Amino acid sequence: MSLNWQEEISDAEKARSIQGLPSEESMVLYPSARSLLESQALFNEDRPFVKWLEGDEVRSASYTELHNLGKQTANFLRTKKIMYDHRVILNSRNNLETVAKHMGLWLEGAVAIPATGENNSNIAESVDPFPDDDFIKRIKQQSTDYELRQKAKLSDDMIYFTAQNDRTIALSHNNVLSGALSNSLHLNISEEDVIVCPMPMGDSFGFIAGLVTATYAGGIFAPCESEPMEMCTLAAKTNARWMLANNSLLSKLLDDADEYRPQLPDDLQFIAPADGLSSDMVLNVLNRLGCQTITGYFSTECSSFATLTPADLNDSEYRSLFADSTVLPIGGGLQTTEAYIHDAKGSPVQDRKLGELVIRGHTVMQRYVEDESGTGTAFRNGWLHTGRKGFKITLDENNVKFFLKN
Numbered sequence: 001m002s003l004n005w006q007e008e009i010s011d012a013e014k015a016r017s018i019q020g021l022p023s024e025e026s027m028v029l030y031p032s033a034r035s036l037l038e039s040q041a042l043f044n045e046d047r048p049f050v051k052w053l054e055g056d057e058v059r060s061a062s063y064t065e066l067h068n069l070g071k072q073t074a075n076f077l078r079t080k081k082i083m084y085d086h087r088v089i090l091n092s093r094n095n096l097e098t099v100a101k102h103m104g105l106w107l108e109g110a111v112a113i114p115a116t117g118e119n120n121s122n123i124a125e126s127v128d129p130f131p132d133d134d135f136i137k138r139i140k141q142q143s144t145d146y147e148l149r150q151k152a153k154l155s156d157d158m159i160y161f162t163a164q165n166d167r168t169i170a171l172s173h174n175n176v177l178s179g180a181l182s183n184s185l186h187l188n189i190s191e192e193d194v195i196v197c198p199m200p201m202g203d204s205f206g207f208i209a210g211l212v213t214a215t216y217a218g219g220i221f222a223p224c225e226s227e228p229m230e231m232c233t234l235a236a237k238t239n240a241r242w243m244l245a246n247n248s249l250l251s252k253l254l255d256d257a258d259e260y261r262p263q264l265p266d267d268l269q270f271i272a273p274a275d276g277l278s279s280d281m282v283l284n285v286l287n288r289l290g291c292q293t294i295t296g297y298f299s300t301e302c303s304s305f306a307t308l309t310p311a312d313l314n315d316s317e318y319r320s321l322f323a324d325s326t327v328l329p330i331g332g333g334l335q336t337t338e339a340y341i342h343d344a345k346g347s348p349v350q351d352r353k354l355g356e357l358v359i360r361g362h363t364v365m366q367r368y369v370e371d372e373s374g375t376g377t378a379f380r381n382g383w384l385h386t387g388r389k390g391f392k393i394t395l396d397e398n399n400v401k402f403f404l405k406n
Contacts, residue, residue: 012375014382018338018361024155026362027336028177032152033106036177036215041067044218047191051222051238052095053230058237061096066103071146072139073104073130080129084109084150087124087160091115092207095199095223097135099211109152113160114204123160123168123369160369161205161300168369169300178362179209179304180216182334186308187242187271187294189217194240198226198249209304210244228252232263239265242294247276250285250293257288264291269311273298274330278406279322292318296330297339297402301384303363306337307402327403330390337361339402341392346381349391357390357402358383 016023030036040049044063051060061069082088088110092098105112113124131138152158154174161169189195197210207223214221224234226249235243245253250272253260270285270293282293296308309331313321321329333339340348341355349355364384368374378384390404 011379011382012367015360015379015384016362016364016366017382018336021362023172023174023362026154026174026178028154028174028181028362030177031154032109032156032173033158033177033212034109034148034152036212037067037070037103037106040215040218044191047218048220049215050096050099051194051220051234053224053234053237056233058234066099068144069100069136069139070103070107071144072142073100074107074146075142076139077104077108077110077129080126082108082110082126082129084152085111085156086126087111087113088129089113089115089124089127090130091128092199092204095225097130098199098204098207099221099223100136100139101130102208102211106152106158107146107148109150109156111157111160112208114208157366159208163300163368165374167371167374170366170369171300171303172366175303175363175365176208176212177216178336179302180212182336182363183209183213183304183308184217184219185335186305187217187311189213189219189241191218192220193217193242194220194222194235194238196222196224196231196235196238196240196243198231198244199223205300206244206246213304228256228260229263232260235265235268236263240268241265242269242271245270245272245293247272247281250277250281254281254284254288261289264289266290269294271295271308273305274328274404277328278325279328280325282322282328283319286318294331295328297357297359297386297388297404299386301365301378301386302337302359303365305334306359306361306363307331307333307339326406327390328406330402330404332399332401333359333361336363339392339400340383341390341402342381342383346383351394352391354389354391354405357386357388357404359386360384 041063046062048060049063090101158173224230296305298305307330343355394400
């Protein structure tokens, strides 16, 4: 049943709803990350799922192989008495290991806590229980026979992240899967499309968003180190369609654009959060690297992107969109999110008037962990408040575009 807005519900729950549809009535097709992984492994079987570099060679693992590795990791976790709802801090040592660790936790229904942030050890039941050496070799000693004990639900916590304000954010399975659904629909990801994801990026947050998006779409996830030549080499050798990036990584590529541009596939697009970007920089990336940059509002509190610029613009349309150097276009709200501009009193403002960008939808976080005061400050008037100043332009009822002031 759609949400009755007359009911007495919290601002947080209102902020996790979209167009009258509460978070309990999810748009995603899967009841948890475990179900997503199992379904895609069954459907895609021996198709490539993860590709990475070893030396100069591209290695790959199929959906079936990664599902088996996830089951072996889950069985290993059981030897450490880790089970459903346990909070587990994990370190990221190399890319395939990180994928396997998360998938093991998905299957068990445990909560992943990437090792970033000083307070996380206070909220975890286990700190990096995985083998330090020969991780993959040791994990493969476990059986691929896996018996499900307790199913995680969409409303259950899936992962904790440390935000820029040093608070710990709780994201549910529904939050993360809703973000993946929105990303895959906006980008129209196909089974042949490769998403390159440098690691670390955003304290593992971009890594998880990219991994779950690729899994949801049935695409190919290509993790690598955040070293420019490795990023470009992997993109070239896999003919990547997208590369996740941020202001820092794009700046590194621009520093030696003449060297890196020949390595990049002709139709590669960067996907980058708005933080630190400007329209001038976006056009500089196009002119010097030959790649468009899809950008939008991206934060841990929103699980992923809440808005994105179009992915199908021709050169003229793209240059026109980013022509004003005083603002940065961030596109419109995605499938599972709504965005708006409010004034200081929490009231909507008219087109082209400056105000605060606010977000609501199924991707919006559950809470700040053990921080009721911080949660109450973030959720006001049924919206998540971003603190970013911007404005909107309404093209028609279903087409509203947002811009941030640089």
